[in-house]
Amino acid sequence: MNEMYKAPPKEIIHSVKECINLINRYTPQKEVDTLMNLLSLYAKVPSEAIVLSTGSDLLIKEFMFLFSNNRKIIIAEPTFVIINNSAQNADSASLKIKLSEPDFKISLEPLHHELKKPSLLVFDNPNNPTGSLILTQDDIETILEHKNAILLIDEAYFEFSKVSYVKLINKYPNLAILRTLSKSFGLAGSGIGYLIAGDLICKKFQGLEIMLPYPSVIAGIKALMHQNYMTDYINEVETEKRRIIDFVLELGVVVYPSYTNFILMKTELQGISEKLAELGVLVYDASNQLGSEYFRVTIGSKKENDFFLETLKNIVISNKD
Amino acid sequence: MKTKHNYKKKIGLIVNPIAGMGGSVGLKGTDGDIYKKAIKMGATQVTPIRANELLLNVKNKEKIILIVAPGKMGADIVKDLGIDFEIIGEIGTETTKEDTKRIAKQMVEKSIDLIIFCGGDGTARDIFDSIGLEKPVVALPAGVKMFSSVFAINPRAAAEIIDKFIEGTIETQEKEVLDINEDLFRKDILQAKLYGYLKVPKVLNLIQSGKTGSGSGRTIEENKQDIAQFMIENMEDNILYLLGPGTTIKTITDNLNLPKTLLGIDAIYDNKIIGRDLNEKAILELLNKYKKTIIIISPVGGQGFIFGRGNKQITPRVLRKVGKNNIKIIATTDKMRELVCLRVDTGNIEIDKMLIGFGKVITGYKEELIVKIE
Numbered sequence: 001m002n003e004m005y006k007a008p009p010k011e012i013i014h015s016v017k018e019c020i021n022l023i024n025r026y027t028p029q030k031e032v033d034t035l036m037n038l039l040s041l042y043a044k045v046p047s048e049a050i051v052l053s054t055g056s057d058l059l060i061k062e063f064m065f066l067f068s069n070n071r072k073i074i075i076a077e078p079t080f081v082i083i084n085n086s087a088q089n090a091d092s093a094s095l096k097i098k099l100s101e102p103d104f105k106i107s108l109e110p111l112h113h114e115l116k117k118p119s120l121l122v123f124d125n126p127n128n129p130t131g132s133l134i135l136t137q138d139d140i141e142t143i144l145e146h147k148n149a150i151l152l153i154d155e156a157y158f159e160f161s162k163v164s165y166v167k168l169i170n171k172y173p174n175l176a177i178l179r180t181l182s183k184s185f186g187l188a189g190s191g192i193g194y195l196i197a198g199d200l201i202c203k204k205f206q207g208l209e210i211m212l213p214y215p216s217v218i219a220g221i222k223a224l225m226h227q228n229y230m231t232d233y234i235n236e237v238e239t240e241k242r243r244i245i246d247f248v249l250e251l252g253v254v255v256y257p258s259y260t261n262f263i264l265m266k267t268e269l270q271g272i273s274e275k276l277a278e279l280g281v282l283v284y285d286a287s288n289q290l291g292s293e294y295f296r297v298t299i300g301s302k303k304e305n306d307f308f309l310e311t312l313k314n315i316v317i318s319n320k321d
Numbered sequence: 322m323k324t325k326h327n328y329k330k331k332i333g334l335i336v337n338p339i340a341g342m343g344g345s346v347g348l349k350g351t352d353g354d355i356y357k358k359a360i361k362m363g364a365t366q367v368t369p370i371r372a373n374e375l376l377l378n379v380k381n382k383e384k385i386i387l388i389v390a391p392g393k394m395g396a397d398i399v400k401d402l403g404i405d406f407e408i409i410g411e412i413g414t415e416t417t418k419e420d421t422k423r424i425a426k427q428m429v430e431k432s433i434d435l436i437i438f439c440g441g442d443g444t445a446r447d448i449f450d451s452i453g454l455e456k457p458v459v460a461l462p463a464g465v466k467m468f469s470s471v472f473a474i475n476p477r478a479a480a481e482i483i484d485k486f487i488e489g490t491i492e493t494q495e496k497e498v499l500d501i502n503e504d505l506f507r508k509d510i511l512q513a514k515l516y517g518y519l520k521v522p523k524v525l526n527l528i529q530s531g532k533t534g535s536g537s538g539r540t541i542e543e544n545k546q547d548i549a550q551f552m553i554e555n556m557e558d559n560i561l562y563l564l565g566p567g568t569t570i571k572t573i574t575d576n577l578n579l580p581k582t583l584l585g586i587d588a589i590y591d592n593k594i595i596g597r598d599l600n601e602k603a604i605l606e607l608l609n610k611y612k613k614t615i616i617i618i619s620p621v622g623g624q625g626f627i628f629g630r631g632n633k634q635i636t637p638r639v640l641r642k643v644g645k646n647n648i649k650i651i652a653t654t655d656k657m658r659e660l661v662c663l664r665v666d667t668g669n670i671e672i673d674k675m676l677i678g679f680g681k682v683i684t685g686y687k688e689e690l691i692v693k694i695e
Binding site for chain 2: 077093
């Protein structure tokens with residue numbers, strides 16, 4: 001649901017179509033190497049610091065599997081559902097920190113005692129579904145100074161937030177950063193996720209390399225070679241985001257600061273997502289995470305956004321007592 | 322051969338005709354004889370309008386048969402709506418809470434699937450007294466005092482819940498019925514006591530998508546069982562456990578095959594009940610007798626109170642003796658989602674200060690949530 005609304009540029013589509021003719025073959029290593037080199041240039045880290053996988057969902061699950069043994073898993077509440085469910089299904093004990101409105105920031109105060117013990121912290125920054133930046137650099141360094149703690153930060157939306165802590169991997173061997181080409185590059189269907197970390201963490205993934213499908217690798221290569229479309233998309237999202245926020249504030253809808261390509265909103269109406277769905281607008285129903293008066297709307301095309309705003313306006317007006 | 326089956330759901334409807342009349346004339350409730358004063362002051366009935374709006378908004382009208390209380394308690398409202406209905410019981414010219422209680426019971430005897438009642442906290446208490454957790458209810462808010470968490474938001478929301486119930490896409494959960502001291506409330510003092518629980522339908526999230534849904538799809542009941550299992554595995558011998566009110570805590574004693582007073586404080590030692598429905602004096606006596614005590618509590622009162630609502634027996638003196646580190650808070654993830662924070666209001670500033678800050682709530686098997694306590 002939280003995808004780029006339009007198809008990626010022709011160059012990408014064309015190359016992916018071409019490579020389908022070689023679908024009988026395993027993905028050629030040289031193409032994988034090219035993708036790794038491009039990612040290395042893009043993230044400004046050596047390619048040895050990158051672990052490539054089919055989507056960041058799988059990397060989250062693998063990371064928890066590799067590093068949660070005898071460690072308490074610490075996550076935010078709410079958080080990206082895959083993080084939540086992976087923590088819940090792990091054998092280790094889990095501790096969630098409730099994020100509070102309006103800024104949904106993590107408070108480390110109650111964690112001081114926990115951080116002295118072996119722990120695995122997994123935070124999405126910006127957070128999904130709130131869209132907030134929940135950690136500051138100070139928070140991150142405070143966590144990482146504890147040698148018993150391992151920290152995984154999911155930066156799936158960092159191109160929108162323009163905040164990344166990738167540089168800290170040189171200083172802290174207990175830090176890993178997770179990224180994806182599914183969001184700002186609009187390649188959700190290709191499922192390309194990558195992890196950036198120091199030797200100690202990357203070594204654990206040796207021998208577990210996942211072969212990405214050939215079309216995905218080609219899509220990734222071409223996307224990284226044509227990054228302009230990604231920056232254009234981000235600018236478009238920012239402009240539309242401002243327009244949407246101004247409009248819904250007029251309706252009395254509560255809007256939370258967004259550092260992503262979606263916005264979290266709250267109305268006084270319960271089951272708002274369902275009402276929108278009945279009228280043809282699909283939004284992410286945050287009722288399982290925050291309550292049924294909350295919903296997360298992805299920035300779509302101008303036309304889609306107009307339809308959403310009009311529909312929301314009608315619902316809000318018709319429910320005013 | 323019979324080709325037509327009667328699949329209609331039997332839905333009870335009880336309207337408290339005088340509920341809410343105090344509101345417009347500033348009387349803060351119509352418990353007892355206050356409603357007569359309200360009428361003299363020019364108050365008009367509000368519940369028939371609310372109940373009417375609810376029924377008009379129900380989409381599956383042809384799939385239900387209403388079992389209604391007579392006259393102004395139900396029949397007068399439904400007669401022109403085109404919904405099948407049957408009248409049950411009898412009432413006099415002036416209705417009382419005894420009518421509500423008696424008719425609710427008769428409805429349960431008639432095997433209704435769900436009861437809709439329209440009123441306030443007082444009506445909710447009458448329904449609880451009469452049917453307890455036997456049948457699910459939809460509570461339509463129309464009273465002046467509606468602090469209980471059983472109430473739907475408004476008639477339209479209640480109608481949606483009823484439609485979902487008819488369609489079968491529903492799970493029930495226990496919600497609190499509170500008793501507000503009306504005399505004090507008129508003096509702007511809010512004193513709430515946990516009175517009981519009613520079973521309320523919970524509308525499930527109906528929008529499906531690949532990445533929706535958290536909590537690995539466990540039900541509220543499974544969640545309670547997870548918490549109970551974790552608590553039982555971590556219970557130790559030679560420790561006195563004081564168990565607070567609520568259905569989440571009752572799941573622990575159910576699993577231990579021990580009785581539990583739903584609303585009281587009970588004590589367990591070495592897997593045996595050693596005290597039931599204890600008051601402060603009895604608790605203090607136990608604290609003197611046993612070396613170590615752990616209090617297990619769950620938030621009550623709708624707004625997340627862990628102390629000061631519904632468990633007043635656990636007094637500041639008790640809390641000082643037991644200590645903050647020996648308090649275990651348990652709650653389902655569902656309940657915690659609705660709460661912004663936990664609250665304390667023990668009546669003693671020093672003890673409140675000891676308790677505020679951050680607290681850990683056990684929300685599943687080996688699963689905790691850190692939340693603010695204010």
